Amino acid sequence: xxxxxxKGMPKSVRSMLVFFLMSFLLNGHADNANTSQGNHTSKYLLxxxxxxxxxxxxxxxLQKQVLIAxxxxxxxxxxxxxxxxxxxxxxxxxxxxxxxxxxxxxxxxNVALLNNNGNVVFVIGKVNKPGQFMVQRPVDVMQALSLAGxxxxxxxxDDIKVLRRGPAELxxxxxxxxxxxxGEDLRQNIILQAGDTVVVP
Numbered sequence: 001x002x003x004x005x006x007k008g009m010p011k012s013v014r015s016m017l018v019f020f021l022m023s024f025l026l027n028g029h030a031d032n033a034n035t036s037q038g039n040h041t042s043k044y045l046l047x048x049x050x051x052x053x054x055x056x057x058x059x060x061x062l063q064k065q066v067l068i069a070x071x072x073x074x075x076x077x078x079x080x081x082x083x084x085x086x087x088x089x090x091x092x093x094x095x096x097x098x099x100x101x102x103x104x105x106x107x108x109x110n111v112a113l114l115n116n117n118g119n120v121v122f123v124i125g126k127v128n129k130p131g132q133f134m135v136q137r138p139v140d141v142m143q144a145l146s147l148a149g150x151x152x153x154x155x156x157x158d159d160i161k162v163l164r165r166g167p168a169e170l171x172x173x174x175x176x177x178x179x180x181x182x183g184e185d186l187r188q189n190i191i192l193q194a195g196d197t198v199v200v201p
Contacts, residue, residue: 049118
């Protein structure tokens, strides 16, 4: 690949330009192939079970796929173990660059989301298809209930709860299906987080 006026350009600089150009083209292709995921990964908060593809420019030994452990951490050569769950891809990338800077001169790190298998919500109780659901985009309570096939005729629709387990406590959110479906108090229809459980009594 040739660049305009590259005859006097150092080989290392040309190599870096080629690397970034190819990364740009490949990422653009991936975004076109999976637009739904690409629109959300920049703000998506990683969670346990997600798989990352991590590479460091010009460091073949520092390219690997990384699984976020159940405790939310990842392990990477030279960078050690640190928290990844609850962070964005960019935040993890910056953390890796910071840690690798102790061993490499100006490391250039790329972090991509291979799959978000950890982004699972649960719907249990009196719905037609209770279970766990892997979601590829932000999902609110009404959408989760739809994924579960809707309420059964015997469901207590005005006493639904969303359970969210945090590091120190369990949060409970009230949800009245009848109110939300009629357009009232729509604030109840919160966006679910990975691991949330919707309970329909």
